[in-house]
Amino acid sequence: MIEVHDLTKRYGDKTVVDHLSFTVKPGEVTGFLGPNGAGKSTTMRMIIGLDAPTEGSVTVNGRSYARHATPLHEIGSLLEAKSVHPGRTAFNHLMALAHTHGISRRRVDEVIELAGLTSVAGKRVGAFSLGMGQRLGIAAALLGDPAVVMLDEPVNGLDPEGVLWVRNLLAGLAAEGRAVMLSSHLMSETALIANHLVIIGRGRLLADTSVDDFVREAGGGVKVATAQVAKLRSLLAGPDVTISSSADEELLVSGRDAREIGAIAAQHGVALYELSPQSVSLEQAFMQLTHDAVEYHSAPAETERKAA
Numbered sequence: 001m002i003e004v005h006d007l008t009k010r011y012g013d014k015t016v017v018d019h020l021s022f023t024v025k026p027g028e029v030t031g032f033l034g035p036n037g038a039g040k041s042t043t044m045r046m047i048i049g050l051d052a053p054t055e056g057s058v059t060v061n062g063r064s065y066a067r068h069a070t071p072l073h074e075i076g077s078l079l080e081a082k083s084v085h086p087g088r089t090a091f092n093h094l095m096a097l098a099h100t101h102g103i104s105r106r107r108v109d110e111v112i113e114l115a116g117l118t119s120v121a122g123k124r125v126g127a128f129s130l131g132m133g134q135r136l137g138i139a140a141a142l143l144g145d146p147a148v149v150m151l152d153e154p155v156n157g158l159d160p161e162g163v164l165w166v167r168n169l170l171a172g173l174a175a176e177g178r179a180v181m182l183s184s185h186l187m188s189e190t191a192l193i194a195n196h197l198v199i200i201g202r203g204r205l206l207a208d209t210s211v212d213d214f215v216r217e218a219g220g221g222v223k224v225a226t227a228q229v230a231k232l233r234s235l236l237a238g239p240d241v242t243i244s245s246s247a248d249e250e251l252l253v254s255g256r257d258a259r260e261i262g263a264i265a266a267q268h269g270v271a272l273y274e275l276s277p278q279s280v281s282l283e284q285a286f287m288q289l290t291h292d293a294v295e296y297h298s299a300p301a302e303t304e305r306k307a308a
Contacts, residue, residue, distance in 0.1 A: 001026055001179050002047060002075075002148060006056035009042050009203075016042045018203035019056065024148070024181045029174045031194030031211070032183040033286060035294045039203035040183050041079070044152060048077050060148055072101045072144030078151045081137035086126025090117050090136050093125060097143055107143065115139035116165070130157030138166070149173055150181040155189060167193050187283035191215075199286065201293025211282065218285035220278035221254035222261055228270045235264050252278070 002024035009017040017039040024030045034040050045051040047058050049065040058064070060075045068074045084093050094108045112121050115135040120128070125136065134157050141149055149170075155163045170193050174180050184190050190197075190211075197214050199207040207214055221242070226232050226249060233243055233251060241255035253261060258277050265272050280288075 001062075002058070002060055002150070002181060003062075004043070004047070004056070004058045007043065007046060007053055007058055008055035009039070009046060009051060010054045016203050017046070017053075020200065020203065020205055021056075022198045022205060022208050024150075024179045024198075025196070026147070026177050026179045027174055028195045029170050029180040029182055029193050030196045030198055031190040032181055032198050032200075033187075033190065034200040034206075035290050037202075038200045038290075038293065040200065041152065043200070044077070044079055044150060044181075044183065047150065048075065048079075050079075070101050070144070072097070072103070072146065074144075074146055075148040075150060076141030076144055076146040077149075078134075078137040078141045078154060080152075081130070081133040081156075084125045084133070084136065087124055089122050089124055090128075090139075091121040093136065094140060094143060097140055101144055103143060107145070111139040111142050114142065114169075116162075131159060131162055134158055135162065138169075146178070148179045148181070152183045153185070154182065155184070155186065163189065187281065187286055191282040199289060201290050204293075206289055206293065215280060215282055215285050218280055218288055219254075220280050221252045222256065222258050223274060223276045223278055224251045224253055224261055224265075224272060225249055225274035226251075226265070226270055226272050231268070232265060232270050235268055235270070236261060250274075 004020055004022050007017055007020040008015065020043060032040055042051060046053050047060065047065065065071055065075070091108065091112065094111065095105065098108050112118055115138055117135055117139060120132060128136065134154060138151065138154060141151060155166050158166065170180050170182060182190065182194060194211055196210055197207060224232065229249055229251060236243060236253055236256060238255065241253065244252045246252055258275050262272065262275055
């Protein structure tokens with residue numbers, strides 16, 4: 001388990017991580033999301049002791065990373081797949097890591113096979129493609145058979161087979177009771193892998209919730225169709241209810257769920273011929289939440305064409 005308590009990191013006058021608190025629990029895949037510049041990488045570096053917090057604390061399985069005698073058995077991490085000596089072979093890279101923790105050659109062979117690197121284990125890492133480097137990084141993260149796994153953009157550069165492998169791997173690790181922390185910009189993939197979400201913006205916590213709850217709360221409302229639009233609009237009105245009209249006999253209602261709308265309509269004799277929740281994707285919900293926390297905004301395509 002990873003426990004982050006009031007974590008803060010400043011570089012001079014700039015606060016990169018701002019009093020951040022969350023927990024990555026065993027048995028779950030936690031998606032760690034945020035726009036570029038949100039402080040995700042800095043937070044992950046503090047988790048494994050590469051950066052020191054300005055304030056607050058972070059523990060892995062009850063201790064700070066530096067206090068673990070054999071940290072690879074506690075947490076396996078992938079932050080930068082290319083941070084490997086290019087002249088070493090994949091096998092020698094993993095063996096060098098294994099020697100620091102008394103890990104057997106048999107385990108090295110196991111993770112090489114698990115990552116699909118058997119045929120290239122004797123090749124130098126400098127010649128690896130991005131996808132092969134990712135597989136090696138994941139193999140290194142799993143080397144100590146850790147209780148916690150933390151991966152930053154693990155599917156970057158992988159082909160569809162590799163993406164599916166990572167998806168199934170992380171689900172399997174969580175099913176074994178391990179705590180899995182996944183950082184990614186691929187919302188569609190995160191939606192398929194993660195159970196829980198921790199979303200940050202400008203270093204601050206924006207959401208700490210399940211994927212299902214997050215998408216549902218950001219939902220696109222409920223579409224209602226009836227011949228008695230005016231009457232139904234009046235019945236559904238309320239201080240936290242937003243009602244818009246997309247067609248003559250349709251309403252889009254936010255602030256009341258489908259069950260509540262149906263009950264009110266039935267109680268007052270309003271016949272409905274459509275009552276359908278309008279779902280949003282994780283990407284749409286994420287964009288809504290983080291719109292004001294994005295540090296770098298791209299220019300609209302029309303503006304770019306005029307400038308050209």
